[in-house]
Amino acid sequence: MYNTQPFIACDSVINVGINSLDDENDLKIFPNPCTSSLNIDWGKQYHSHINYNVKNLFGQTVLSGISDSQNQINVSAFSNGIYFLEIALKEKSITKKFLKTGF
Numbered sequence: 009m010y011n012t013q014p015f016i017a018c019d020s021v022i023n024v025g026i027n028s029l030d031d032e033n034d035l036k037i038f039p040n041p042c043t044s045s046l047n048i049d050w051g052k053q054y055h056s057h058i059n060y061n062v063k064n065l066f067g068q069t070v071l072s073g074i075s076d077s078q079n080q081i082n083v084s085a086f087s088n089g090i091y092f093l094e095i096a097l098k099e100k101s102i103t104k105k106f107l108k109t110g111f
Contacts, residue, residue: 037093041107044084046093048075061094062086083108 036049048058058079062071070091075081081093086108095102 035095035102035104037104037106041109042083043109044082046081046083046106048079048081048093048095050079059096061096063092063094065090 034050038047038049040046048060050058058075060073060075060081061069062081062083064070070086071081071083073081083091088108088110091106091108093104093106095104
């Protein structure tokens with residue numbers, strides 16, 4: 009017996025949806041590790057201020073707000089350790105890990 013089902017080839021894939029995966033790749037935080045401030049670079053001009061949450065390893069929000077005009081977050085009062093920066097967008101949230109160290 010031969011397979012009589014037609015063969016269909018696809019030579020391109022189009023992603024559909026509200027967000028592109030490039031959004032997460034466009035978000036850069038530096039320096040990492042940091043000592044006093046964390047810089048956010050979104051890579052897009054229309055995000056001059058960014059709503060954010062900083063969470064500790066237990067998932068507790070330790071800081072939230074809107075980034076300043078320099079897109080910097082002051083983390084100097086944080087204890088040394090690992091934290092997560094969560095950027096909330098309308099359709100999804102993006103999370104980046106960073107390390108707070110002392111001098």
